[in-house]
Amino acid sequence: MAVAWSDKQLDVAGGKLHLSRGGSGKPLMVLHHDIGTLDRLPFYDVLAQRFDVLVPHHPGYGRSERPQWLRSVRDVAVMYRALLAELGIAQASLLGLGFGGWIAAEMATMAPRDLGRLVLVGAMGVKPPEGDILDQALLSYIDYAKSGFHSAEGFAAVYGAEPSTDQLEQWDICREMSFRIAWKPYMYSQTLPHLLGGVRAPTLVVWGDDDKVVPLSAGRVYAAALPGAHLEIVKACGHCVDMEQPEALAKLVTSFVDAA
Amino acid sequence: MRVWYFSEMAYHPAWEEGLSRGSLRVVLPNRNFDPQVGHGLLNRYLDEFGLCDEVGLDIMVNEHHSTATCLTVSVSMALAILARETRKARLLSLGTPIANRPDPVRVAEEMAWLDVLSGGRLEMGLVKGAPYEIAPANSNPARLMRRYWEAHDLILKAMSTTDGPFNWEGEFFHYRNVNIWPRPLQQPTPPVWMTGLSVETGRMAAERGHVIGTLLSGAIAKPMFDAYRKRAQELGWTAGPDRFAYAAVVGVGETREEGYRRADLAAGYVRTAPVVYEPFTNPPGYNSVGANVAMLKAGPKGGFVVDRHGNPVDHRTATVEQFMAADTVFAGTPDDVYNQIRAFNERIGGFGHLLFFGQGGFLDHKDTVANITLFGREVMPRLRELSPAPGTSATAAAE
Numbered sequence: 167m168a169v170a171w172s173d174k175q176l177d178v179a180g181g182k183l184h185l186s187r188g189g190s191g192k193p194l195m196v197l198h199h200d201i202g203t204l205d206r207l208p209f210y211d212v213l214a215q216r217f218d219v220l221v222p223h224h225p226g227y228g229r230s231e232r233p234q235w236l237r238s239v240r241d242v243a244v245m246y247r248a249l250l251a252e253l254g255i256a257q258a259s260l261l262g263l264g265f266g267g268w269i270a271a272e273m274a275t276m277a278p279r280d281l282g283r284l285v286l287v288g289a290m291g292v293k294p295p296e297g298d299i300l301d302q303a304l305l306s307y308i309d310y311a312k313s314g315f316h317s318a319e320g321f322a323a324v325y326g327a328e329p330s331t332d333q334l335e336q337w338d339i340c341r342e343m344s345f346r347i348a349w350k351p352y353m354y355s356q357t358l359p360h361l362l363g364g365v366r367a368p369t370l371v372v373w374g375d376d377d378k379v380v381p382l383s384a385g386r387v388y389a390a391a392l393p394g395a396h397l398e399i400v401k402a403c404g405h406c407v408d409m410e411q412p413e414a415l416a417k418l419v420t421s422f423v424d425a426a
Numbered sequence: 427m428r429v430w431y432f433s434e435m436a437y438h439p440a441w442e443e444g445l446s447r448g449s450l451r452v453v454l455p456n457r458n459f460d461p462q463v464g465h466g467l468l469n470r471y472l473d474e475f476g477l478c479d480e481v482g483l484d485i486m487v488n489e490h491h492s493t494a495t496c497l498t499v500s501v502s503m504a505l506a507i508l509a510r511e512t513r514k515a516r517l518l519s520l521g522t523p524i525a526n527r528p529d530p531v532r533v534a535e536e537m538a539w540l541d542v543l544s545g546g547r548l549e550m551g552l553v554k555g556a557p558y559e560i561a562p563a564n565s566n567p568a569r570l571m572r573r574y575w576e577a578h579d580l581i582l583k584a585m586s587t588t589d590g591p592f593n594w595e596g597e598f599f600h601y602r603n604v605n606i607w608p609r610p611l612q613q614p615t616p617p618v619w620m621t622g623l624s625v626e627t628g629r630m631a632a633e634r635g636h637v638i639g640t641l642l643s644g645a646i647a648k649p650m651f652d653a654y655r656k657r658a659q660e661l662g663w664t665a666g667p668d669r670f671a672y673a674a675v676v677g678v679g680e681t682r683e684e685g686y687r688r689a690d691l692a693a694g695y696v697r698t699a700p701v702v703y704e705p706f707t708n709p710p711g712y713n714s715v716g717a718n719v720a721m722l723k724a725g726p727k728g729g730f731v732v733d734r735h736g737n738p739v740d741h742r743t744a745t746v747e748q749f750m751a752a753d754t755v756f757a758g759t760p761d762d763v764y765n766q767i768r769a770f771n772e773r774i775g776g777f778g779h780l781l782f783f784g785q786g787g788f789l790d791h792k793d794t795v796a797n798i799t800l801f802g803r804e805v806m807p808r809l810r811e812l813s814p815a816p817g818t819s820a821t822a823a824a825e
Contacts (some may be wrong), residue, residue: 303561306705307563334722335715345568 169214171206175229176252178245184229185249186221192282193258194423195250197223197266199406200290201303201311201351202228202340204324209412213261214268216420220258222249224269224391228336239347239355243272259283259367259423263291263408264314265344269363271358271388278366282354283423286388286420287372287379287415288405297354302344307337316376316404321408324409354384359384362391369395370422372415374403427771427809429780430486430518431478431798432673434472434695435494435504438787439463441698446488447704448684451558458494461647462705468497470505474785474794481802486518486781487672488551492562495699495787501551502536509544511628517544520639520671520781521551524581525574526563532606533577534584538610546611549618551639552578558706568711573598619671625653625677632657632665639671639781642696642741644753645730647672649773655775666778672770673781675749677757677789678800686790688797689757690746695786697742734773760804767805771812780809 175412186205188405194217196210203221213219225245226232236242250258257321259282262270267289276286279320290299308329315321324331344353369392373385376386383397398418440458444450449489474576478485487504490496498504502520508517517540522533541548560567576596583592584606584613591605611614619637622628631638638654640647651670658665675696677689708718731739733751749755756766771777782801785794 268688303567303709304705306711309705331722338710338718338722339715341567342715345566345710349566349568350564 169211171210171214173205176249176253178225178249178252179233180230181225181233183225183231183245183249184352186210187219189217190216192423192426193218193220193255194424195246195258195260195283197246197260197262197269198224198227199263199314199338200348201314202336206387207409207412209307209408209416210414213414215247216424217259220253220255222246224266224343226346227340227345232343236347237344239268240272242347243269243286245283246273247276252267252390256280257282259285259425259426260269261285261419262287262289264288264405265348265353267353268348268353274365274367274369275358275361278321278362278364281367281426282309284365284367284392285300285372286369286385287407288374288377289371289384289388290348291355292359292391293351293354293356294381294386296383299381299384300379301352302341303352308334310341311337313329313378314404315408315410315418316374316402317410320406320410322406324406332399337363360389361389361393362388363393365392367423368426369393370418371395371397371401372407372418373397374405374407374410375399375401376403377405379405427667427767427778427780427812428484428516429801429806429809430671431475431782431784432486432488433471433474433785433794434488434490435468435498436695436785436787437464437467437494437497438694440494441694441787445698445701449701449706450495450698451490451560451702452706453703454494464497464660470791471785472504472511474798475504475508476511477795477798478802479515481799482514483513483782483798483802484518484664486520487522487599488520491559492555495559495695502540504547505540506543508722509540509547512547516547517550518549518619519551520549520621521553522558522710523555523563524552524577525570525575526559526565527556530577530580531584531601531606532738534581535606537616538585538606538608540610541610541616542608546616548616549637549758550616551621552581553621557659557708557712557723558613558702560709560712566711567709569598570711582615582618585610585616589659609735613701622650625649628653629657633634633661635663635669637669637671637779639673640781640797641673641742641781642675642754644734644770644774645732647777651775651777656742659732666762666770667776668778670774670777671779671781672774672777673783674753675786676763676780676797676801677746677755677785678760678774678797678805680759680761680800683767685758686746687761688793689749690798691757691789691793692783693744693746693749693755694787694788695783696749697744698787700741723731760800764805766809767809768812 175182223230260270267286268291593601594601632654679685739752
């Protein structure tokens with residue numbers, strides 16, 4: 167069944183946020199990676215069969231305006247809280263992908279009772295006890311996007327073997343925005359781990375078994391710090407589980423969020 | 427015209443290794459630096475700077491980091507030594523990469539200290555810095571130019587305020603009590619220089635009356651200088667040649683062949699400087715989104731400079747003759763070099779400062795001394811007549 171998606175721009179904190187929305191059911195907000203998101207992904211279509219899926223473009227990424235004042239990932243989380251309020255949505259579930267996982271975790275700490283379920287996939291945001299989060303300042307942005315995948319075929323299936331100039335431009339804009347809000351320490355918060363214990367939403371932590379961007383040790387930190395969380399590993403999969411193993415991830419997410 | 431001798435204090439013994447790895451900068455491990463060899467080179471290079479004072483040249487130093495192309499890590503340290511070892515030469519720092527400095531007030535302090543120590547011989551460059559300086563500085567490339575201008579304003583205020591302390595609540599810098607000691611000898615500040623490659627930078631420098639410098643390409647210098655002159659005119663003042671500086675590799679010899687040979691060796695600097703691991707060549711935010719899109723569309727073969735006839739010149743492989751056609755190199759006998767500089771001066775609409783790259787790696791001490799000495803004796807006196815020497819203060823020209 168084809169999903170009808172709508173796209174619109176909403177005013178949040180003085181700027182325009184781009185929001186794609188499709189499907190019906192319980193509200194599920196999907197927070198994309200630091201490399202932005204394609205407008206449509208098979209993964210989003212599968213989720214929309216069961217949920218009211220909301221895919222905002224992060225402020226300064228994709229088609230959302232760049233707020234010049236934005237300084238931190240926590241600012242983004244507050245903006246998304248405001249977006250949900252603007253839409254009149256209570257008890258949304260959050261699905262955070264990589265960098266979006268960090269935003270989702272921040273949101274979950276803010277109003278612990280006003281959330282459905284929380285799914286963190288290869289989430290940034292905490293310092294891995296072993297290894298480092300792959301720093302995109304140290305490699306080309308094409309190589310960075312490729313390192314999110316277990317296999318070259320997985321990358322090519324989404325972006326093509328040679329990404330378009332438009333795509334390169336998008337990645338360039340994304341990484342500048344990431345550096346504006348998550349430069350140092352790179353892609354993690356020193357305070358977030360201390361706040362995770364207050365989260366009340368049941369949480370599922372998912373990691374690709376070949377995540378070259380965020381070490382699995384960070385997933386274990388999340389699983390240990392979030393009350394009642396458990397960790398699932400997806401096989402033959404890199405950091406971008408949503409793009410490389412969309413069916414496996416959709417199955418995990420659907421059964422977990424539906425159980426609420 | 428004033429002439430400022432300049433050397434990056436290269437560590438050329440590691441160039442071959444750097445070239446084979448595709449990067450002389452940032453990622454070349456420092457085990458390729460032999461501290462004993464470096465000890466000899468640093469002292470040799472400082473001796474060569476010292477010689478300039480005796481032959482009537484001024485001195486320029488710069489700094490780079492994490493690279494085999496340049497051992498100068500701090501303009502302040504190099505000039506502190508040269509302030510004591512020279513008596514007449516003016517001392518140009520070109521300059522401090524202020525957007526990469528976490529503490530602009532510290533920059534103001536060090537520059538004021540140098541100005542006092544040298545008896546007011548300091549010329550103060552406040553520069554953006556090359557893109558590959560971002561990583562070694564651990565500096566955020568995003569919002570770099572906004573940070574640059576705030577640091578610039580804070581430094582000049584710190585140097586020129588005599589009834590402080592003042593506080594500073596900016597976007598990037600927050601100070602509760604700024605009151606530098608010593609304050610500079612030249613009032614209100616030493617002359618301020620900037621560097622750039624673009625028309626936009628030319629305009630911004632004109633708005634502040636600073637000296638603007640660029641390097642190694644007449645095709646880049648001309649539109650930037652023109653933009654400066656036009657903007658100055660719009661603001662009601664005329665920019666003289668003393669607002670413009672141009673850096674070129676110069677090889678001078680008793681014979682044309684000797685001059686070319688020296689230029690060819692010194693030009694090794696130009697051939698190696700751009701060899702850097704790709705991710706560090708254009709960090710996000712260093713250029714505007716529009717400029718990056720244009721570069722992406724041009725593809726990896728988008729040329730850097732063109733010569734006087736519109737032919738692209740690849741800095742990594744160019745011959746002395748190709749470099750000469752792009753005004754990157756002036757070379758030959760003293761007459762040759764003088765004539766080339768005079769012709770360039772006319773093409774460019776007049777420039778008051780030649781930044782004389784007189785050493786660039788493989789040019790040895792004996793040749794470097796001869797290059798400096800011959801230039802000082804045979805070329806410099808004639809260049810003095812070419813255009814008026816600069817005024818005493820960059821800010822004076824803007825007033």
